[in-house]
Amino acid sequence: MTPVVHYPLTIYYDAHCPLCVKELGAIKDYDRHDRLRLVDCSGAEFDDPFARRAGIGAEQMMRSIHARDEAGQWFTGVDVFVLAYRQAGIESMARLWSHPWLRPLWDRLYPWVARHRMFLSRLGFTEAFDRLVRWAARRSERQAAACRDGRCELP
Numbered sequence: 001m002t003p004v005v006h007y008p009l010t011i012y013y014d015a016h017c018p019l020c021v022k023e024l025g026a027i028k029d030y031d032r033h034d035r036l037r038l039v040d041c042s043g044a045e046f047d048d049p050f051a052r053r054a055g056i057g058a059e060q061m062m063r064s065i066h067a068r069d070e071a072g073q074w075f076t077g078v079d080v081f082v083l084a085y086r087q088a089g090i091e092s093m094a095r096l097w098s099h100p101w102l103r104p105l106w107d108r109l110y111p112w113v114a115r116h117r118m119f120l121s122r123l124g125f126t127e128a129f130d131r132l133v134r135w136a137a138r139r140s141e142r143q144a145a146a147c148r149d150g151r152c153e154l155p
Contacts, residue, residue: 005083006071007035012051012061015040018121019129020065026133030088030141041066064114077114078106089144090137 014020024038039048041061050068051061060066067080075083078097085094097106113120120126 003073003075003079003083005087006069006073007033007087008037009035009067009069009075009083009087010037010039010050011065011067011080011084012039012041012048013065014042014062014117016042017117019117019126022126022130023133024084026130026137027084027088027090029134030090030137032089033087035087036084064111077110078103088137090133090140092136092140093133 011024013024028036028038040046041048041051041058046058050072051057051066054068054072054074056066056074064077065080067075067083069075082094082098085091085097096102
């Protein structure tokens with residue numbers, strides 16, 4: 001079940017991580033309604049009153065991506081990616097992250113990716129994933145543009 005999200009959605013991420021910067025930058029590029037806010041939680045000076053009140057520290061945020069909606073509801077890990085991709089209109093990526101058969105795999109794999117994100121960035125995973133996200137975004141835009149007057153003519 002998809003949670004009710006009250007936008008804007010504030011996403012806390014590691015701005016020192018090339019993979020994180022590329023992925024969230026690509027998502028933000030397609031956030032046509034400007035409902036995603038990106039906040040770097042990697043600096044020593046990071047202090048967020050909302051996170052503090054929720055008992056979420058910077059160390060915890062650095063282990064797993066976190067997001068907070070306007071109503072104060074918190075999301076972590078894979079849920080953040082599903083919500084962000086969906087908001088940006090990159091539905092194919094949102095469906096991939098939320099697919100009922102694949103979701104258990106992503107839930108287990110994501111902590112490993114988060115823990116090794118710098119190493120994966122050095123391996124070139126960053127550029128490959130960026131291309132995939134942007135390809136999916138362009139595809140979603142083409143599909144949306146093909147729908148006129150409630151009728152869709154897919155290419």
